[in-house]
Amino acid sequence: MAAVIGWRKKDFWWQSPVVFLEDPAAAHRLVWDPFTVYSPVKFLLEWQASCAAKVGIFVKGCDSRGINRLLQDKRLERERVVVYGVPCGGKADAEKIRASFPAKGIKDVTLLGEQLVLTVGDREVRVAAEAYLLDKCLTCRHPNPVVYDKLLWEEVLPRQRADESRFARVQAVASLATEERFFYWQRQFERCIRCFACRNTCPACNCRVCIFDQAEPRWLGKANDPADTLNYHIIRAFHVAGRCFECGECERICPAGVPLQELNRKLIKDINEAYGDYEAGLDATDQPPLGTYRGEDPAGFDES
């Protein structure tokens, strides 16, 4: 291995970004704390494009499905990656912590089982972790890595009630009248600044040349036109349809708070209803429903 991709601690307690380490002596810089939420998977593409050597990578449950995503899309050579699986009990939401504790006082946050341990000033505060976890982690169905070469520690139990809340927001939006629903999405997309962070972090968005970056044909205008923004979000959602594995990073990373996961899950729900339950990223060799044809597939235009 020429390098390993993991997480390191940055200046503040809520920052644990992805790091490439090439020097084994620097291994102590790797961390695993409540904020190692960033997906390291997308970085594999850049590594493989620039270097022929092997690389190691630490993955949470969600990240591991990203590995399968890349494998299924033939964008990753499995033999060039050593995958360290890290069973994950969920990551903390810095916003939720800040809302309850004075941000300045917090020095350190760690997760101990179901408890979050905060060092505020000189004292230690213990709270039930669940209230401070990221929303996306509360609906996580696969906290344990689904693909790995080495598992770091014992698997954790999947969160109860994760299934119940999975499509709650989708149903809420679906229950709106058609016009209200349109206004709802108009309001959401108005905030979008088209920074493409959602696309950049998404392991399902792994094309060599994204259509949104192409000059000719011009799929997307460069000006801040609401129609183009709407177009962007519709195309993005359809490009990950049947391929999105619900890591939720797109929504978490969005600086404008666009609820992208509602779009992704709407498509997942529709696919499940039309073609039977399917979860992307669990198996790199399965046949995704939108990329396969079976005789019994429903054909909406043919009801005879």
Next chain:
Amino acid sequence: MKRIGVFICWCGSNIAGTVDIDKVAAAAGTMNGVVYVDQNKYTCSEIGQAMIKDAIKEYKLDRVVIAACSPRMHENTFRKTVESAGLNPYYLEIANIREQCSWVHKDKEAGTAKAISLIRTAVAKAAMNEALFAVEMPITRRALVIGGGIAGIQAALDIADTGFEVDLVEREPSLGGRMAQLDKTFPTLDCSACILTPKMVDVAQHEKIRLFTYAEVEKVEGYLGNFTVTIRHRARSVDLQKCTGCGECLAKCPAKVASEFEEGLVQRRAIYTPFPQAVPNKPAIDRAHCRFFTTGKCKVCQKVCPADAIDYEMEDRLLTNGYGAIVVATGFDTHKLNDYGEYAYGKHPDVLTSLEFERLLNASGPTGGKILRPSDGKAPKTVAFIQCVGSRDKAKGNSYCAKICCMYTAKHAILLSEKVPGSKAFVFYIDVRTAGKDYEEFYTRAYEECGASYIKGNVSKVFPEGEKLLVRGVDVLSGALVELLVDMVVLAVSVDARADAKELAKKLAVTVNEHKFFTEAHPKLRPVDTQTAGIFLAGVCQGPKDIPETVAQASAAAVKVAAIFSKQSLLSNPTVAEVEQKLCSGDMSCMAVCPYGAISEQVVEERRGREMVTRKIARVNVALCQGCGACTVACRPGAINLKGFTNQQILAEVDAICL
């Protein structure tokens, strides 16, 4: 800048009636790149085409937009027109202002606006049209005929007689189909078997025909001229090479089941040949009912077989062959009578379907050709025939007319009077339809010479009354209630598409209508073609028809096949997909959705920094690609483009129509 000519067709009043042509022409003249606009009452006429050719030369046009009917109608015509004027045929673009505009609108103002919009779209695309060229492709000169009834037999014989090879696939152990079950045929009363069996023998003996009975089509790939079809040869358990057809096994087999051929009136053995004149006249073991296959013990047939032809170990074989064209002749099912409890079918043995009655008439049938009541074996003196059971009945059955029942019921009435002297037929009908050569005369003979009484009206109920059946109905001409005591009731059951027609349609990539009959490409002008090039239809699988029509359609399908095979080569469709290397990520989504197996992986070498590296991308086999465009939709980065319908062209159209 392109020099585009726009030609607007009135189509008589078809377009000009709802579209203001002058206004459209004025608007077209202002569009980007348009240097010439003209209009014509009938652009497809010779004068209209001559105008286009002249204008191309006079105004040095390099792209042509014709605003007229659907491209399905005349695109080929106009491609030839522009080609004869020296342009590449793919420089032509059609704006469909008839089917998509004038025919569906009444408001002239709105229609005019829409026509302008459609033409603007076509002009935007035409400006980007590029020259495309067809290549020649070889043809596999062997036809596949699916179904061994009279339609399949006729089609196979006609194709084989033109000198081309034919494979005939039949699901049952013998050729023959429905016609083999019939006794006499209207309107001439020829014996059905007498005219059918010689054709069956001809098939078996024809040097150009390979006959596969007890076989089914499993998978169909490819396209016109080059289909690849996998056929499942079901395990017959009888070695056709060794079997002499002596019939020893048939007599000794202890397992009995209702005979499909005899419409369940008698039983057959588990090892069986469906009927005495079967071709091949060699049995098959019905494994679902064979005692050995169900209980593991028996093997009587093997013991008695003098030729050692019984093979319990035989397995289904899947064999793949190449074909240039396919004729579908899969026939029909009779309508299930579950919803017709009022006619007491299934509850009383003397209530029969017309096909069961047909077997009673037949000399090789269960009664040796005598009309006898199943209940007591006596000849019926009075028989009620009820028409349209399951036909012309939107509420419970088929909305369509099964077409053959009026005529076969007239035949039944005639045969009844001949076979049972002094008998009387009563026919309850909605309408009697006798369109066909000599049909009306045949029907007249039934009631004038053979004494059949025709009663216009429906039967509400049939129920037993002592040894007889009471038929209660209404005579709508007099308004009187009718009650008849009869010895037998015959139900003219409707004709359904095969229960599995839709599955076969999916395998063949052809379409079915709402009743699951296969859809012809055009109801009048292409009645034997399907929408899939190289696949043709014959017989009732396309819709109810009688034997003469079936045979005519089968011969027509054969000519269509022969026409393909008589060409030296086929011209490929130049509107095929192509891959742009630098955009292709190589995830092969396109390969997964390609229905023609036209996309494969290829390794390409690329420069990365200072070194050369290899990677895999998609490659299109232009001989296999049919230009359906499924790959272009599956490709997220837009790396695969359909020539003639490129992403740029389609976006230009969208911009033209929206902006």
